[in-house]
Amino acid sequence: MTQTGLLEMTVTESGITPGKGATIDTTTTLADLNNAEDRTLVGRAADGDVRAFSVLVRRHSPILRAYARRILGSTDDVDDVVQETFIAAWQQLHTISDPAMIRSWLMRTASHKSIDRIRARREHVDITDNEPEAPPEHTPERTAIANSREDALSQVLSRLPPQQRECWTLKELSGLSYDDIASAMGIPTSTVRGLLARARRTVVSDMEAWR
Amino acid sequence: MNDFRTPDAPGDPAQPTADIDGYSLDELSDYLDAGQSPADPGIDHSPACQLALDSLARVRAVSLTMLEREATELPPIDESWIDNIIGAISLDVHAGRDIPLHHSSPSVHLSVTEGAVKGLVRAAGDRVPGLLVGRCQLIGDVITAGSHITLTVETTAYWGENIPEAVTQLRHAITAMLAEHTELVIVSIDITVRDMFLKTDEAGEEPSS
Numbered sequence: 001m002t003q004t005g006l007l008e009m010t011v012t013e014s015g016i017t018p019g020k021g022a023t024i025d026t027t028t029t030l031a032d033l034n035n036a037e038d039r040t041l042v043g044r045a046a047d048g049d050v051r052a053f054s055v056l057v058r059r060h061s062p063i064l065r066a067y068a069r070r071i072l073g074s075t076d077d078v079d080d081v082v083q084e085t086f087i088a089a090w091q092q093l094h095t096i097s098d099p100a101m102i103r104s105w106l107m108r109t110a111s112h113k114s115i116d117r118i119r120a121r122r123e124h125v126d127i128t129d130n131e132p133e134a135p136p137e138h139t140p141e142r143t144a145i146a147n148s149r150e151d152a153l154s155q156v157l158s159r160l161p162p163q164q165r166e167c168w169t170l171k172e173l174s175g176l177s178y179d180d181i182a183s184a185m186g187i188p189t190s191t192v193r194g195l196l197a198r199a200r201r202t203v204v205s206d207m208e209a210w211r
Numbered sequence: 212m213n214d215f216r217t218p219d220a221p222g223d224p225a226q227p228t229a230d231i232d233g234y235s236l237d238e239l240s241d242y243l244d245a246g247q248s249p250a251d252p253g254i255d256h257s258p259a260c261q262l263a264l265d266s267l268a269r270v271r272a273v274s275l276t277m278l279e280r281e282a283t284e285l286p287p288i289d290e291s292w293i294d295n296i297i298g299a300i301s302l303d304v305h306a307g308r309d310i311p312l313h314h315s316s317p318s319v320h321l322s323v324t325e326g327a328v329k330g331l332v333r334a335a336g337d338r339v340p341g342l343l344v345g346r347c348q349l350i351g352d353v354i355t356a357g358s359h360i361t362l363t364v365e366t367t368a369y370w371g372e373n374i375p376e377a378v379t380q381l382r383h384a385i386t387a388m389l390a391e392h393t394e395l396v397i398v399s400i401d402i403t404v405r406d407m408f409l410k411t412d413e414a415g416e417e418p419s420s
Contacts, residue, residue: 035408036343040367043346047329048305054297061293062282069285070278083296090300099346150277153270172274175244193237200236204266207273211266 030055042099045090053093057086060103064110070169071114081117085110104175111174115184118166122186149210156206164199167192232257239263243271310353313394323393325349332364335388341377342366345405349395359398362389367406378402 033041033055044052061082068078088109089102096105146152157165166185170176178196182189231239234254242254243264254260307325314321329347336344344366351360362385368374382400389395 032343036345036367037406037408039405040343040345040365043365044333044344046305047333047346048326049330049333050297050301053300054293057293057296058288061288062285063278065285065288066278066282069281079292083292083299086296087299091303094305149273150280153273153277154281172271173278197235197237200240200267203270204236204263207270208266210273211269 034059037100038102039100042093042096042102046093046096046099053090056089056102060106061086063103064106067107067173068110068114070173071111071166072117077114077117081110081113084113088113107174108176111170111176112180112184115170118184119186149207152210153203153207156203160199160202163187164195164202167195168199168203171196231263232259234260234263236263236267240267243267308349308354310349310393310395311356313356325353328389328393328395331388331392332362332385335384336364336366336381339377339381339384341369341372341374342381342404343369343408344381353395356394357396360395361399361401362397363401363403365403365405367408368404370407370409374404378404 030051033044033052036052036055038056038059041052041056045056064082064085065078068081072078072081085106089106093099096102146155157168160168163185167181170181170184171178176184178189178192181196182192185192230236232253234242234257239254239260242251247255247264254264304324305326307329309322310325310328312321312323328349332347333344336342344364347362347364349360349362352358353360364381364385366378366381368377381402385400386397389397
């Protein structure tokens with residue numbers, strides 16, 4: 001594209017996107033961006049580079065989906081939550097204090113959005129034990145033999161009572177505070193501590209075999 | 212809702228108990244979360260606490276690899292799902308401040324957005340081999356024509372490149388680009404090379420981050 005074309009794109013008429021600058025001939029390829037560290041991509045995306053942002057989406061969405069599924073169970077909510085997480089990220093990229101830690105930021109945001117869903121479920125469904133179903137890998141055929149530490153942990157978690165599992169996931173996987181977990185689950189912080197204490201004891205002792 | 216039994220009655224076995232040399236597993240977990248800082252000699256000098264900390268850290272490490280493995284086992288992401296995200300964010304351009312452009316007719320008010328200028332800086336940088344431009348910032352009163360502006364640019368260098376030469380090229384490219392398309396008075400371009408990375412030519416999907 002020509003230089004003139006570039007200028008046209010920069011004038012503030014009719015909502016022209018600065019990120020469209022990516023269409024000019026460059027020596028920077030998608031492979032370069034794919035290889036770039038998060039910090040660089042977050043910096044570019046914060047400045048409006050949609051292409052860099054799409055690399056971040058592709059890079060981090062698998063772990064976020066796996067993570068949201070741990071909290072929500074296997075539902076359509078998972079992909080919605082991850083999508084909302086990325087849209088929130090785009091809006092708040094410039095406020096992220098440590099761009100290199102974008103994954104933690106995304107996971108924290110995804111947990112808050114997942115929690116909103118859980119709350120909504122609690123409000124709309126009138127059952128006392130409305131817990132998210134366990135992720136689908138917790139089926140009997142998968143729990144027969146643990147072939148790895150990861151399998152073993154997955155099985156230990158699947159055997160925990162739902163509330164313990166939920167507390168453990170929110171604390172250990174997303175690093176939420178006790179208060180945040182309490183508010184998310186609608187229970188007192190002291191209860192969260194109690195549930196976590198049990199969950200941790202079980203998990204740690206059951207995982208000792210895998211030292 | 213919420214009518215399950217609260218386990219915080221006195222003597223409830225679920226309450227954290229100080230059973231590891233005077234510390235509970237939860238206190239040790241919080242200590243781990245805090246990066247074992249400030250140092251607690253009671254924990255640091257207790258073999259039992261160190262063993263428990265090791266166990267907690269190991270479980271945490273496994274929980275991350277478990278997630279990573281589950282991530283690879285999920286059905287692949289639908290392209291339209293990604294398109295939806297990109298479509299949604301494209302409506303929200305990071306425009307920033309309006310930077311005035313002179314026009315011969317006093318009735319015409321032209322401006323360039325700060326976001327567009329950053330796009331120009333990136334575009335200039337993307338043509339310079341050896342460096343990848345990250346974040347840039349325009350420091351100064353850009354909304355007032357003629358203000359002195361400092362531009363800061365973060366970059367990453369490719370391994371094996373001549374960095375001083377690449378930085379000089381980048382500086383020239385940015386200067387030329389901004390001179391051509393804007394009326395900004397750039398008094399200084401501060402380029403920081405933050406890191407280095409290996410360039411690969413494959414458009415691989417697995418980033419090396």
